[in-house]
Amino acid sequence: MRTALVNQSSLRVDTVAGLWPMPSEHSLIEAIHRDGRCVSIEWDDGIVLETWVRWKGSWELYRSNQMWRLPMSFARVVIEVPGWTAVCFGSVSVDSYRMPDRHRHPQSGGVGPDLRRDDVDLGAVATRLFYPTRAGMTIFDALGDPHVLTGSGNVDRSEVLWSLELSPFTSVGELEYDDMWMIVQSMARSVRSGHQSLSVYGRVGQPCVRCGSSITGARQGEDRRMAYWCTTCQSGNGQRLVPPSSNEASPPADVLYLNEARAARERVRIFDDLRDFG
Numbered sequence: 197m198r199t200a201l202v203n204q205s206s207l208r209v210d211t212v213a214g215l216w217p218m219p220s221e222h223s224l225i226e227a228i229h230r231d232g233r234c235v236s237i238e239w240d241d242g243i244v245l246e247t248w249v250r251w252k253g254s255w256e257l258y259r260s261n262q263m264w265r266l267p268m269s270f271a272r273v274v275i276e277v278p279g280w281t282a283v284c285f286g287s288v289s290v291d292s293y294r295m296p297d298r299h300r301h302p303q304s305g306g307v308g309p310d311l312r313r314d315d316v317d318l319g320a321v322a323t324r325l326f327y328p329t330r331a332g333m334t335i336f337d338a339l340g341d342p343h344v345l346t347g348s349g350n351v352d353r354s355e356v357l358w359s360l361e362l363s364p365f366t367s368v369g370e371l372e373y374d375d376m377w378m379i380v381q382s383m384a385r386s387v388r389s390g391h392q393s394l395s396v397y398g399r400v401g402q403p404c405v406r407c408g409s410s411i412t413g414a415r416q417g418e419d420r421r422m423a424y425w426c427t428t429c430q431s432g433n434g435q436r437l438v439p440p441s442s443n444e445a446s447p448p449a450d451v452l453y454l455n456e457a458r459a460a461r462e463r464v465r466i467f468d469d470l471r472d473f474g
């Protein structure tokens with residue numbers, strides 16, 4: 197599929213109704229990644245289409261004049277390039293998003309470490325997450341920020357936050373470095389897991405396997421990606437994962453930098469408090 201589609205201009209992209217954003221007409225397919233059952237297709241205008249193939253779902257490649265194995269009504273995504281048509285059949289979750297700042301910061305080198313790499317520096321990821329300018333973001337949005345980390349899918353964010361019983365709306369500024377470190381380690385494990393079983397992702401309305409409450413889903417943040425969470429075991433805001441007294445985690449990070457970052461975050465917090473009091 198990669199050989200047939202990559203570097204080709206897409207003549208047609210059809211998918212589930214209402215999906216947004218979509219690649220612009222004739223944009224070039226730049227890359228196709230497969231991670232377990234997740235296939236993501238990237239266009240040169242920064243749009244990424246992610247399909248999560250479930251039960252009996254599959255991507256199939258056909259010559260333009262070839263008959264499909266199943267009728268058109270079974271297709272969830274159809275991508276046509278000169279000479280070839282790629283069709284995704286069956287039970288499939290489809291999501292799309294725009295890679296932020298792609299054109300404003302071309303090759304800026306500001307992209308975060310790739311969690312798929314064996315030699316990834318997790319301390320560097322935790323440090324990026326801890327950076328003062330991200331203090332106002334939700335943890336869900338921050339984990340999807342390519343300047344923090346790359347190589348993870350939308351599924352990892354929701355599954356990791358559920359596993360840590362952390363609300364996706366927890367503000368990054370409420371978490372300390374030790375929390376970041378725990379989250380980043382869990383993200384790295386999730387990326388390598390292959391996602392054989394899912395606890396919240398794509399399970400809206402189904403019972404939480406931990407507490408039995410209903411799983412909820414909603415689009416979040418600037419890129420409008422789906423977040424999934426349990427309203428009962430992930431209800432808290434401003435919660436800490438690691439108690440303040442704990443010294444268990446020993447992050448491989450520059451202590452001086454961390455102290456400066458902590459002080460900067462504190463200044464932001466004090467400023468916010470003053471503003472609240474008028």
Ligand SMILES: [Zn+2]
Nearest residue numbers: 404407426429
């Ligand atoms: Zn629950």
